[in-house]
Amino acid sequence: MSKFTDPAKQLLEHVGGSDNISVVTHCATRMRFVLNDPKKADAEKIEEIDLVKGTFTNAGQFQVIIGNEVSSFYNEFTKIAGVSDTSKDEAKVAAKQNMNPLQRLISHLADIFTPLIPALVVGGLILGFRNVIGAIGMFGPENEQTLVDISQFWAGVHSFLWLIGEAIFHFLPVGITWAISRKMGTTQILGIVLGITLVSPQLLNAYGVAGAEDIPVWDFGFATVEMIGYQAQVIPAILAGFVLAYLEIWLRKVIPNVVSMIFVPFFALIPAVLVAHVVLGPIGWTIGTWISDVVYSGLTSAFGWLFAAIFGFAYAPLVITGLHHMTNAIDLQLMSEFNGTNLWPMIALSNIAQGSAVVAMIILNNKDEKEKQVSVPAAISCYLGVTEPAMFGINLKYVFPFVAAMIGSSIAAIISVGSDVFANSIGVGGIPGFLSIQFQDWPMFFISMAVAVIVPIALTMAFARMPWGKKAYKSLGK
Structure with missing residues (x-):
């Protein structure tokens, strides 16, 4: 009998037994359950199990935080429960039975952008580094020369790194249409081909449309279609990707299997590409521009501080609901329109604030070894940018650290937006996030980071001494 046997038996009992488990899987630190009847799970008793560090429900899944030993615990649990191993994708599909329509929409967005995040983070770091060596004057009598100006080596590095940056951001529609085909279970190479048709070198580059005197067209005799590319555009790619996916799914139902290999790709791809350039591209571009203009105008207006305060305060609750995934599309649209995003720095600051509230709880619980684990x-x-263990395992458990972090995040966001801090791209959503911030904005971002650290710690410790804080944190009154 291993050390995981008894905790596994207790967990099985308190989630409602094997019959209540539809699907179970695990990630780096958590067990993920899709339960037939979520009400049968007794979260309070589960959190009393020695190995359990917290519970929460998100995206239709009941999740139990175990820690780094989750893989071994999972193996023991599935053996005792008599449930088979399953993949995260299967768990997500099963979880949709517990979601409302809005949650399903957010889940779709998450499935599209999550596979792209590693590339976007790398791209943000690359753009930041290129900004440091190619745009910041650090040499010469009046600091007017950059590293690129004085060194052929760094000039070569600057040019070479754009190869990667361009591939990630200019050709982003390829990644989006691929991710949609992957998510929908359709032919992924067709999704890639569709994406390439949106950014083909034959087309007028999206960045050159505004200043173009003459836009090339395809002339069909009775009608013409403008040959405009959609480099870095998010919404046109999403719309086109779903049209292709649903076309293919429908065609596979109506075309006999004997000839499906020939006719399904043909009748799915050609109409999808045509519709993308004639209808969806222009519509998506307009919608994307409208969204980015509204967000940018709001953040840079006289009331930008108010927008920042609300967003900084509300972002952490958005994470609980899953609505935060929508900010990925907005960030990318802002990058496309304005060569940077002033939304993402606030996200990094919110994550830092939540971590700082936990630091305060570590100080308050310095003699509680189980809590420190x-x-x-x-x-x-x-x-480092992963907030769920902190939010669900500690801050929401006591509530007042969560509120303290929200207040600290709000103040830090006001400073960030008020100082026009911009990020080159989405990056690591924590302390390393400064690497994605435009170099000239580093000083004010560091000040914002300091606020996101100090204020939540101070407020958490202050709240713990108030009557409502003591009620949540009973040991403080001893």
Whole structure:
């Protein structure tokens, strides 16, 4: 009998037994359950199990935080429960039975952008580094020369790195249409081909449309279609990707299997590309421009501080609901329109604030070894951009640290937006996030980061001494 046997038996009992488990899988630190009847899960008793560091429900899944030993615990649990291994994709599909329409929409957005995040993070770091060596004057009598100006080596590095940056951001529609075909279970190479047709060198580059005197067209005799590319455009790619996917799914139902290999790709891809350039591209471009203009105008207006305060305060609750995934599309649209995003820095600051509230709880619980087993790894992961262990394992458990972090995040966001801090791209959503911030904005972002660290720690410790804080944190009154 292993050390996981008894905890696994207790967990099985408190989630409602094997019959209540539709699907179970795990990630780096958590068990993920899709339960037939979520009400049968007793979260309070589950959190009393020694190995369990917290519970929460998100995206239709009941999740139990175990920590780094989750893989071994999972193996023992599935053996005792008599449930078979399953993939994360299967779990997500099953989880949709517990979602409302809005949650399904958010889940779709998450499935599209999550596979793209590693590339977007790398791209943001590359753009930031190119900005440092190619745009910031650091040499010469009046600091007017950059590293690129004085060194052929760094000039070569600057030019070479754009190869990667262009591939990630200018050709982003290829990644989006691929991700949609992957998510929908359709032919992924067709999704890639569709994406390429949106950014083909034959087309007028999206960045050159505004200043173009003459836009080339395809002339069909009775009608013409403008040959405009959609480099870095998000919404046109999403719309086109779903049209292709649903066309293929429908065609596979009506075309006999004997000839489906020939006719399904043909009748799916050609109409999808045509519709993308004639209808969806222009519509998507207009919608994307409208959204980015509204967000940018709001953040840079006289009331930008108010928008920042609300967003900084509300972002963490958005994470709980999953609505935060929508910000990925907005960030990318802002990057396309304005060569940077002033939204993403606030996201990084919110994550830092949540981690700082956990640091305060570590100080308050410095003699509680079991609590530290949860809080220390949670704070570290939060500072590195993974907030769930901190938020669900600590801050929401006591509530007042969560509120303190929201207030600290709000103040930091006001400073960031008020100082016009911009990021080159989405990056690591924690302390390393400064690497994605445009170099000239580093000083003010560091000040914002300091606020996101100091204010939540101070407020959490202050709230813990108030009557409502003591009620949540009973040991403080001893």
